[in-house]
Amino acid sequence: MTGRKIGEVILDLKNISLSFGGVKALQDISFNVLEHEIRAIIGPNGAGKSSMLNVINGVYRPQEGEIILRGEHFANMNSYRAAKAGLARTFQNIALFKGMSVLDNIMTGRNLKMKANMLLQALWVGPAQREELEHRLKVEEIIDFLEIQHIRKTPVGRLPYGLQKRVDLARALAMEPQILLLDEPMAGMNVEEKQDMCRFILDVNDQFGTTVVLIEHDMGVVMDISDRVVVLDYGKKIGDGTPDEVRANPDVISAYLGASH
Amino acid sequence: MSFFLETLIGGLMSGMLYSLVALGFVLIYKASGVFNFAQGAMVLFAALSMARFSEWIPQWLGMDNLFMANVLAFAVSVAVMFIVAWLIERLVLRHLVNQEGATLLMATLGIAYFLDGVGQTIFGSDIYKIDVGMPKEPVMMLENVFEGGILINKEDFVAAFISAMLVLALTIFFQKTATGRALRAVADDHQAAQSIGIPLNRIWVIVWCVAGITALVAGVIWGSKLGAQFSLSTVALRALPVVILGGLTSVPGAIIGGLIIGVGEKLSEVYLGPYVGGGIEIWFAYMLALMFLLFRPQGLFGEKIIDRV
Numbered sequence: 001m002t003g004r005k006i007g008e009v010i011l012d013l014k015n016i017s018l019s020f021g022g023v024k025a026l027q028d029i030s031f032n033v034l035e036h037e038i039r040a041i042i043g044p045n046g047a048g049k050s051s052m053l054n055v056i057n058g059v060y061r062p063q064e065g066e067i068i069l070r071g072e073h074f075a076n077m078n079s080y081r082a083a084k085a086g087l088a089r090t091f092q093n094i095a096l097f098k099g100m101s102v103l104d105n106i107m108t109g110r111n112l113k114m115k116a117n118m119l120l121q122a123l124w125v126g127p128a129q130r131e132e133l134e135h136r137l138k139v140e141e142i143i144d145f146l147e148i149q150h151i152r153k154t155p156v157g158r159l160p161y162g163l164q165k166r167v168d169l170a171r172a173l174a175m176e177p178q179i180l181l182l183d184e185p186m187a188g189m190n191v192e193e194k195q196d197m198c199r200f201i202l203d204v205n206d207q208f209g210t211t212v213v214l215i216e217h218d219m220g221v222v223m224d225i226s227d228r229v230v231v232l233d234y235g236k237k238i239g240d241g242t243p244d245e246v247r248a249n250p251d252v253i254s255a256y257l258g259a260s261h
Numbered sequence: 262m263s264f265f266l267e268t269l270i271g272g273l274m275s276g277m278l279y280s281l282v283a284l285g286f287v288l289i290y291k292a293s294g295v296f297n298f299a300q301g302a303m304v305l306f307a308a309l310s311m312a313r314f315s316e317w318i319p320q321w322l323g324m325d326n327l328f329m330a331n332v333l334a335f336a337v338s339v340a341v342m343f344i345v346a347w348l349i350e351r352l353v354l355r356h357l358v359n360q361e362g363a364t365l366l367m368a369t370l371g372i373a374y375f376l377d378g379v380g381q382t383i384f385g386s387d388i389y390k391i392d393v394g395m396p397k398e399p400v401m402m403l404e405n406v407f408e409g410g411i412l413i414n415k416e417d418f419v420a421a422f423i424s425a426m427l428v429l430a431l432t433i434f435f436q437k438t439a440t441g442r443a444l445r446a447v448a449d450d451h452q453a454a455q456s457i458g459i460p461l462n463r464i465w466v467i468v469w470c471v472a473g474i475t476a477l478v479a480g481v482i483w484g485s486k487l488g489a490q491f492s493l494s495t496v497a498l499r500a501l502p503v504v505i506l507g508g509l510t511s512v513p514g515a516i517i518g519g520l521i522i523g524v525g526e527k528l529s530e531v532y533l534g535p536y537v538g539g540g541i542e543i544w545f546a547y548m549l550a551l552m553f554l555l556f557r558p559q560g561l562f563g564e565k566i567i568d569r570v
Contacts, residue, residue, distance in 0.1 A: 057456060083458030095453035097446045107439070108446045112458035114439050132439065175457060 004206055006227065007035030011056070011179060011211070016065035018051055025051040026062065027235045033179070038205055038212045040222045043232035044255065049215045050092060052232065053183050056213070057089050058082040083112060088177035090168040092184045092215075098157035102167050105156055106142060109174025110135040139174055146170050146200060162193035169200065173208075180204065182214040186221055194218070198225055223247065231255070267411045268527050274417030276523020277424045281479040282500035283507065283515040284428065285472045290509045291435075292444045292468040293354075294362060298369040301497020302376035303473060305489075306345065308480030309380050310338040312389035312489035331393050335481070342473030345376070350466045358461065359451055377494055386491065391484040395419055420482045427478055428516055431471070435512070444468060502550035508563025518561065522546045 011033040018026040026048045033039045041049050054060045056067065058077035067074045069085055088109075097105050114131060143149055146166050151159060156167055165185065172180060185201065186194045202225055204210050216222045222229060223243040231239035231252045239245075239252040246252055282304060289297040315334035319325055353368050396415040435441040447454045447464045455461055483493055500519075507518025522545075530542040553560060 059452070059456075079452070079455035080458060080460055083456060089456050091453065091456075095450045095456075097449035097453070099449055100442070100445055104442055104445075108442055108454070108459065109457050111439065111443050111446075128438075135439075171457060 004036045004209055006037050009033070010035040010070055011213075012066075012068040013056070014066040014068065016052070016055055016062045016067075018048075018055060018060055018062040024235050026055070026232075029065075029232070029235075029237050031230045031237065031240055033211060033213055034228075035211055036205070036209050037227040038201070038214065038225055040226035040229045041213065041215045041232065042217075042219070042222055042229055046234070047232040048235040049232055050183060051235075053089070053181055053213070053215055056082075057087060057181055083175065086175075086178035087181060088172035088175040088179075089181035090165070090172050090183055090185060092187060094161075094164045094168050096156045096164060096168055096171070099155060101153050101155055102148060102159070102170075103139065103143075103152050105167055106139045106170045106174045107135065109171040110139065112175065138176075142170050142173050145203070146173075162189050162196075165189065165193075165197065166200070169197075173204065173210075176208075177210060179211045179213060182212065182216075184215050184217060186216060186218055194221060201225060263411045267413075268531050269524060270411070270413055271417070272524035272527035273520055274414065274421050274523070275527070276520040277417075277421040277516075278479070278482060278519075279500050279503045279523055280516045280519025281424045281427070281475065281482065282496055283503040283519055284431070284512065285475040285479065286497075286500065286504045287507075287509060287512055287515045288431070288475060289468055289472045291512075292448045292471075293465055294448060295354075295365040295369060296362070296509070297472065298366060298497075299373035299376055300472065300476060300500070301494040302373040302380070303342070303345070303476035304480045304483065304496060305491065305494040306376045306380040306480075307338055307342055307473065307477035308391065308484035308489040308493050309384040309389065310341045311335065311477065311481050312391045312484060313384045314338060315391065315393075316389070327392070327394065335477075338477055339474060342477055343470050346469030346473050347466050349469055350462060354465050355462060373494075377491075381491070388488040388490040389484075391481055391489055393481060393485055395485050416486065420486075423478065423482065427475065428512065431475075432512060434471075440467065499546065502546035504560075505550040506553055506560055508560025511560070511562035514560055514562030522549065525549060 009032045013032065014030050016026055016029045017024070029048075029052065041052055043049050051060060055062050056077075058074075058079045058081060061076060061078075067077055069087075072085075074081070074085070097108065100108075114135065143152060146169065148163065148166055148170065151163060151167075156164060159167065169182075169185065182201070186197050189197065198221060201212060201214070205212050214222075214226070223246075226243060228241060229239070229243055229246045230237060231246055231249070233251075233255040238255055239249045241249070282300065285300040285303070286297060289295055289300070311334055314337045315330050318333050318337070319330045324330070349372060353372060354365075357365055357368060396419065399412050399414050401412060435444065443454070443459045443464055444467065446457075446459055447461060451461060454464075479496075480489070480493065483496055487493065503515060503518040503522050505518075506521060507514025507516070526542045526545045529545050530539070534541050
């Protein structure tokens, strides 16, 4: 991994607690994410990984705690504000627009960057047309980058699972995010697809300098590609550090590695 | 033969009008997953607004140019429908994001009653005339092909033309523009659309504005045929079978469904009516819709729903 330099803290989560009725999904969790790094959140099933991601993304609002993004406090984050602030995400259960083509799906990712007046768009004249073409160019770059040229016009619903995951990533990349949140990007993939996905994540991080926060089940993959790892278990943080540190942490071994080995 | 053609064309024309109302349903359903029961009330509301403002505006401004009065009244009615759309989003839909389809349906049912009542409170509950200068006199066509030619209602012809243009414009808007794309995205998945920064609330206002304009056009055309009156809101009920036939998610389906029902009604009335004592026109569409629900519930052009198990 050359060409990128880990920077300052870009996202800081402080004492986050989230509960659904009596169920405590997250308890007093703090960790930070540095600019340009790949940060993984791991843990057994039901550990609160997805809840954590949904808190960052503003889908859930934690009862306690603070989200500080580039020094700015976000008291009530929601998905739309998160998107505006430069956070993009993918979904564990792919949430693509199934009736639309791959190209249209990725183009929706450019929505926030489109400035042209609606009326001009409708008439397809002047700045609106120019803008659409510019965005299209950017989208084609992403399509090339993720090697999905051949399915550009295919309705997403018809694609195999692995490719849908890739389109999901493409749509998030089209937002040119500063931070990319990936919810189990490799779940349900075969070995080859996993390798491809790993390569794409590393390339995105390396070439665009995008900070990546990812949740993953596959321990091998996580340890290989991430810079630092947070470990959750039953809504509590039990480990935090480089992959080697985490691997050596006795709590982590008993909670996670111990259980699966 | 010429009688058959006359019936056929008459059916196509009235079918086009059904399509126009059905289109309102399809637009909102496609863009927000809501089955909008208030479409008929919106047609009535728009028609009343058009009828009354075209009467009031010349009085206020002291002019007697019918054309200008109509243009102004139309513009005002567009504004009125936009305000209605904005209020619906603000007061009702905003609070129902991510709720079940049935909840939203009930909400639109409420909106329908509310619009019916408020419309008649503001604009009055008599039958009002909408005169946009639609040609009333029928024309004879193809006189040298058939003996006696065929009689066509010019008004229907103009109405069909306007409907076709509206449909064309909407199709382009939905398929080719960035806003149209955002609308389709929201229809597909609220959560995902929000996460990529599509503002749900603004999109819903746009959808209801578009449905409002469709309702206005339908209201003006129906209103100039039948007068702007309460029975217009039941026109929506006539469009329900059209939507079932064509498929809730398909714009071409709404159009072709409307045509099939328009033609079917007229032809069955003329050719089957005498054997069963007439009155087929009233229930034909519902019968056809029922058959479709039994054998092809997604309609002619609707998306077939296949769930991954």
